[in-house]
Amino acid sequence: MVQRILERGQIETLASRAIPRVRLPDGQVFARRAARLRQLAEGHAIGDYLRLMARVADAQQAALGAAIDVTLPTEAAIAQAAAHRMPPLAGAELGTGAWRGVLRAIADALAAERGVPAAVGALATRLRAAPDEWIVLQAAALLGGVASDSLDRAAAPFVMAALQVQWVALARTFTAERVAPLDVPGVCPLCGSLPVASIVHAQAPYQGYRYLHCALCASEWHRVRAQCSQCGNGKQIGYYTLDAADGGPTIAADAAAVRAEACDECSSYRKIVYVEHDAAVEPVADDLASLALDLLLGEQGYHRASGNPLLWQAGEE
Ligand SMILES: [Zn+2]
Numbered sequence: 001m002v003q004r005i006l007e008r009g010q011i012e013t014l015a016s017r018a019i020p021r022v023r024l025p026d027g028q029v030f031a032r033r034a035a036r037l038r039q040l041a042e043g044h045a046i047g048d049y050l051r052l053m054a055r056v057a058d059a060q061q062a063a064l065g066a067a068i069d070v071t072l073p074t075e076a077a078i079a080q081a082a083a084h085r086m087p088p089l090a091g092a093e094l095g096t097g098a099w100r101g102v103l104r105a106i107a108d109a110l111a112a113e114r115g116v117p118a119a120v121g122a123l124a125t126r127l128r129a130a131p132d133e134w135i136v137l138q139a140a141a142l143l144g145g146v147a148s149d150s151l152d153r154a155a156a157p158f159v160m161a162a163l164q165v166q167w168v169a170l171a172r173t174f175t176a177e178r179v180a181p182l183d184v185p186g187v188c189p190l191c192g193s194l195p196v197a198s199i200v201h202a203q204a205p206y207q208g209y210r211y212l213h214c215a216l217c218a219s220e221w222h223r224v225r226a227q228c229s230q231c232g233n234g235k236q237i238g239y240y241t242l243d244a245a246d247g248g249p250t251i252a253a254d255a256a257a258v259r260a261e262a263c264d265e266c267s268s269y270r271k272i273v274y275v276e277h278d279a280a281v282e283p284v285a286d287d288l289a290s291l292a293l294d295l296l297l298g299e300q301g302y303h304r305a306s307g308n309p310l311l312w313q314a315g316e317e
C-alpha cells in the first residue's frame with residue numbers, strides 16, 4: 001500500500017483552502033449592530049423603530065462588556081452533546097441565567113431614554129416590575145420550550161435581546177475548533193436556534209463563503225452558497241432584491257448588499273447580506289431594515305423561514 005506523504009508546504013496549502021466551519025461572535029457584535037441600525041434608520045420608513053432597537057443594542061453591548069456571569073456547561077456535558085451530535089448550548093439553563101438582569105438593564109435604558117413613545121415607556125415600566133417567573137415563562141415561550149400563546153408579543157423583542165447577551169457570552173467561551181458538527185445543517189451548531197439570515201464575508205479566511213447567522217448566539221456556520229438554507233435544495237433558488245426605482249420584483253441585481261434567497265422547493269426565503277457590497281452589513285440589522293423585501297416575497301407566495309429576534313413575527317403554524 002502506497003501512502004502519499006504531504007510536504008509541509010502542501011499541508012499549509014490544503015489547510016488554507018479548508019473553509020472555516022464556524023465563526024464565533026466577537027466582543028463587539030452589539031456595538032456593530034447598534035451602529036448599523038442607526039445608519040439604516042436615516043430617512044427610513046421605520047427609522048424610529050430602528051433607532052429604538054439601536055438603543056437596545058447599546059444596552060446589550062454594555063451588558064456584554066460588563067462580563068455577565070454565565071454558567072458554562074461542564075466538559076462532560078459538552079462531550080456528551082458532541083457524541084450525540086447535539087448543540088452544546090441548547091439546554092442552557094433559563095432559570096438561573098444572568099439574562100434577567102440584562103432585561104432589567106435594557107428596560108432601565110429605555111425608561112431613561114427621552115422622547116420614546118408612551119407605549120414603549122409603559123412597556124419599560126412593566127418589564128422593570130415583572131416577576132421572575134413571568135420573565136422566565138416569556139423566555140421559554142420564545143425559545144420554543146412552552147406553548148407560544150403565553151407569549152407577550154410587545155415584550156418579546158426585549159426578552160430576546162436579553163437572552164442574546166447571555167448566549168453570545170456563552171458562545172464566546174468556545175473556540176471554533178471545539179464546536180462539533182451537527183447532522184442538521186440548518187440550525188446553529190452551538191445553541192440549536194434557527195438563523196436570522198445569511199452573510200457572505202469578504203475577509204480571509206471567510207472571504208466569499210456564505211455563513212448562516214444565529215438569531216440567538218450570533219455564531220455563524222458555513223453553508224454552501226446557492227443552496228436553500230432551509231431545505232438544502234440546490235436547484236430552484238431565486239434571488240430577489242428591491243428595485244429602488246419602482247419597488248417591483250427584480251431578480252438579483254448583482255450589486256445589492258441585501259437580497260432574499262427564495263426556494264421554490266420549500267417556498268421559503270431568508271435574506272442574504274454581502275460584505276463585499278457594503279462593509280457595514282449586519283444580518284440582524286439589515287434583515288430588520290428590509291421589511292419591504294419581506295412584503296415583496298410574501299406577495300410572491302414565499303414565507304419567511306424564521307423570524308427576526310428584534311421583531312416578533314408570527315411563525316408558520
Ligand atoms: Zn446559536
Ligand SMILES: [Zn+2]
Pocket residue numbers: 228229230231232233263264265266267268
Ligand atoms: Zn428550500
